[in-house]
Amino acid sequence: MGEIRASDVVYAACDALVAGLDAPGLRILAACTRAEADYDVQDLLPAALAELGLTFYPIAGKAGQEAAARALARHMLAASSRLVSSLSGFTSATDTSCL
Template sequence: MGEIRATDVVTAACDALVAGLDSPALRISAACTEAEADYDVPDLLPPVLDELGLTLHPVGSVAGQETAARALATRMPAGELTPRELAFRIHQRFGHELPLAERLAELDDDYDVLEYGDRTPAQVDADVTAEALRLAQHRRVPTEPTRAPA
């Protein structure tokens, strides 16, 4: 969804290997140099995710957008984004078009009108934090029934 650089994917592949995950495509991804990453990662990512049993959502799909919004939301409690930065990035990326992240877009609007209202930045920060935690914990319900093992 364009939220991280290809070199970040290479770093994540290295971290995954160190953590004990392993697959042929994961090893190839981890071995990419910085110069190779931009070219090789887009082709390597689908097999890596497939080998690890993870889902690759089509670019632009609602499921992909929701996954990206949840991933961004996890970055705020981890200290990688401030509440204001999270609300801004969600609003910038999805506008008011992604129901899952609509509240964060609204809160970004709230930051823009603080001087005209009766709310403080700390109050909006608290609302963004609560919403980020809700999004980070939100799990997508499968749209197709799963079959029980035979």
């Protein structure tokens, strides 16, 4: 597959089923043996993702790189927002002007 082993994709499909996601392609993907995974995952993954309403981005494609950059930016913004909220709670808890 590229960045991730095919068997890890199969394990992720199993985890998704356990978590409550369900689609025929996801079940087929989760049923792959280790021996089958290296050969079948690349063909099965795009259909399984599509059935779940997700988009498959080829590893070297520009659209995938842009989607990854957007996801990373959202993650970083959410983390910084949580940090600011935590710090504002901390400063108000240590404010001594009320003493």
